[in-house]
Amino acid sequence: MTIEHLIKDKLTRTSHVVIPNISSNILAKIIEYCKRVVTQPPWGENDVELKTFVLELVNDDNQTLFGLLVATDYLDIKGFLSLGCENVLDMIKRKNSENIRRLFNITPEVSPEEEERMRSTNPWAFNLVLYKESHKHTKENVKN
Numbered sequence: 001m002t003i004e005h006l007i008k009d010k011l012t013r014t015s016h017v018v019i020p021n022i023s024s025n026i027l028a029k030i031i032e033y034c035k036r037v038v039t040q041p042p043w044g045e046n047d048v049e050l051k052t053f054v055l056e057l058v059n060d061d062n063q064t065l066f067g068l069l070v071a072t073d074y075l076d077i078k079g080f081l082s083l084g085c086e087n088v089l090d091m092i093k094r095k096n097s098e099n100i101r102r103l104f105n106i107t108p109e110v111s112p113e114e115e116e117r118m119r120s121t122n123p124w125a126f127n128l129v130l131y132k133e134s135h136k137h138t139k140e141n142v143k144n
Contacts, residue, residue: 025064051086072084
């Protein structure tokens with residue numbers, strides 16, 4: 001549901017528009033983004049200035065970033081959602097599972113012993129370089 005639908009469906013002179021699960025801090029950042037997009041010339045998908053602007057709104061704070069992603073998804077603001085997801089991708093690119101868990105404060109669901117067993121059994125799942133190399137060889141074998 002877009003904000004336009006919320007306003008058309010619910011707004012009268014005496015009522016308020018309730019946007020569930022979106023804090024005022026997050027909404028303020030979304031409004032700032034929308035103002036920037038409306039007042040500036042058309043943006044290309046690869047516009048570095050807009051990407052930088054979005055990064056400044058997030059300030060490397062994961063909680064704010066994920067709040068913005070949830071809110072822009074709910075409000076159907078595709079441009080911000082796309083740039084925000086790209087930011088998350090950049091954050092996890094070339095990181096192993098341990099670093100990603102630390103980055104997003106994820107506690108492991110398996111014991112250290114179980115993880116070690118999985119690492120020895122399936123090293124490709126924990127080492128991006130080994131996975132890329134084995135995947136590359138698989139593609140070459142298919143071509144030959």
